[in-house]
Amino acid sequence: MQPELIQKYNRPVPRYTSYPPANYFTAFSESDYQRVVAASNTARQNQISFYLHIPFCRHLCHYCGCNSYPAASADTVKDYVDALHQEIDLVASQIDRSRQISQIHYGGGSPTSLPVSMIKELNEHLLSIAPAIDRPEIAIECHPGYLTEQDWQQLTECGFTRYSIGMQDLKTDVLQAVNRRPSLLPMSDVLQILRASGATVNFDFIYGLPLQTVDSFRHTIEQAAELRPDRLVTFAYAHLPKLFPRQRILDRIGLPSMEEKSAMYEAASEVMTQAGYQRVGLDHFVLPEDELYTALQSGMLHRNFQGYCTRRTTAQVYAFGVTAISQLDDAYVQNGRDIKTYIETINQKRFYIQRGYTLSHEQKLVREVVETLMCNYQLNWHQVAERMGVTVDTLRAACHYDEHQLQDMAADGILDFDDDHIVVHADACSLVRCVAAVLDPLMRHTDKQFSTPI
The missing domain is CATH 3.20.20.70 (Aldolase class I)
Incomplete structure (x- = not known):
C-alpha cells in the first residue's frame, strides 16, 4: 500500500468486533x-x-x-x-x-x-x-x-x-x-x-x-x-x-x-x-x-x-466469567472484572453485571451493515435490506449514508461503489475499518479511544 494512503487513513477507528463498540x-x-x-x-x-x-x-x-x-x-x-x-x-x-x-x-x-x-x-x-x-x-x-x-x-x-x-x-x-x-x-x-x-x-x-x-x-x-x-x-x-x-x-x-x-x-x-x-x-x-x-x-x-x-x-x-461479554439480539452485557466479587455474587445466585448496551432498531440495522462489510469486504444494500426486512432507503438512513465520503475513498483507490454495492479493493482490505466508520453514525461525533487499523 502506498505510504501516503497509510498516512491518510491510518487513524483511530473501532475494530468493530461489536457494534456499537464496547x-x-x-x-x-x-x-x-x-x-x-x-x-x-x-x-x-x-x-x-x-x-x-x-x-x-x-x-x-x-x-x-x-x-x-x-x-x-x-x-x-x-x-x-x-x-x-x-x-x-x-x-x-x-x-x-x-x-x-x-x-x-x-x-x-x-x-x-x-x-x-x-x-x-x-x-x-x-x-x-x-x-x-x-x-x-x-x-x-x-x-x-x-x-x-x-x-x-x-x-x-x-x-x-x-x-x-x-x-x-x-x-x-x-x-x-x-x-x-x-x-x-x-x-x-x-x-x-x-x-x-x-x-x-x-x-x-x-x-x-x-x-x-x-x-x-x-x-x-x-x-x-x-x-x-x-x-x-x-x-x-x-x-x-x-x-x-x-x-x-x-x-x-x-x-x-x-x-x-x-x-x-x-x-x-x-x-x-x-x-x-x-x-x-x-x-x-x-x-x-x-x-x-x-x-x-x-x-x-x-x-x-x-x-x-x-x-x-x-x-x-x-x-x-469475569469481564465476559454476552452478545444478544437486543443488547450486549458485560460482567464485572473483580474475581473475588464475581465468585461471591454468583454464590449468592445473582448475576455479576457491570455494564452493557441496548441497541435501538436503527443501530441493529447499522450493526448488520458494518458486520457484513467488515467480514466480506463488500456490501449489497438490497441483500442486507431484505435480510433485515426493511427498504434500502431505511437502511441507508440508519447509516447516515454520505456519498461524498465514499467518493473520496473511491478516488484514492480504496473502494468502488454504486447505488447497489460497496466493494473494498483487495489491496486496501486492511483499511476496511475506515470504510465501515464512514457508515457509522456514532463516529460523527465521538470522544472514544480506538486503535489504528495498521
Missing part, C-alpha cells in the same frame, strides 16, 4: 440482563453460543490487551470454576432448551492454565443444556508454552473441534522482549496429536511487536506455513498504553513503524497466498476447503467477539 457500553443492571436474556429466546437468530472467560495466566505478556490476571492459587481457581458452573445454571434456567448450541468458545487469559479435568467438566455441563447442531464449533485458545504431551492428549478427550494456538512469533528474542514463553513441544508434534482427534488447528501470530522486522516476520510465517495449519491468523498489535499500562514496557524497547507493520502483513499475505491459503476477513488465512472461505465467497461470512464464523454457526452469545 467502549460505548454504560451502566446495566441484573434485571436488565434478565430481561434481554428472556427476549433472546424469541429473536430472529435463535441458535446458542457459549463463551467462557478464563482470566488466569502464568505470566502476563507485555503486549496483552485482554482481561488477564496473574496465576491464582489452586483454591481460587477451583472457586472460580465452581462459580462458572453456577452462572451457567443461572443462565440455563432462562434459556429455551429447545434451541440448539452451535458454538462454544474458551478465551482468556489462558484457558489452558486450568487443569484439563476442569475444562472437560465445563464442556460436558454446557453440552447438557440443549441439543447441538450438526458439527458445532467447540474451540479453545491454547498457550503452548506450558502444555506437555500428556496435557495435549488430555485436551483431545474434551470434545474440542478447533484449537487456537497462541504462538505470536517464533523468534526467541521477540518472545523474550514481550514476556511470552515459546512452545514446550515442537509444533509438529502438537499438530500430530490434535489432528489425530479430527480437530482443526489454527496458529495465531502478532505483528508490530518489538524486535520484529519485515524479514523476520516473513521467515516466521514461512516456517508456520510449512507445518500446514488449517488456519493461520495474523493480528495487528494494538498499542494502547493509556488503557493497558503494562504495554509501556514495549515503548522502552521500541516498536516498528506503521509502514513496517503494513509491510509485515503484506509479507505474511504473500507467503500464505503462495502456500495455497485464501485470505478471509482482516487477519485469517485458510485452506480453500475451509467453510470460512466458502462463506466469504457467497458474501455470508459473519463474526462475533470470538472471531469469524459462518451463518451456519452464527448464534447469540451467552458469556460466563
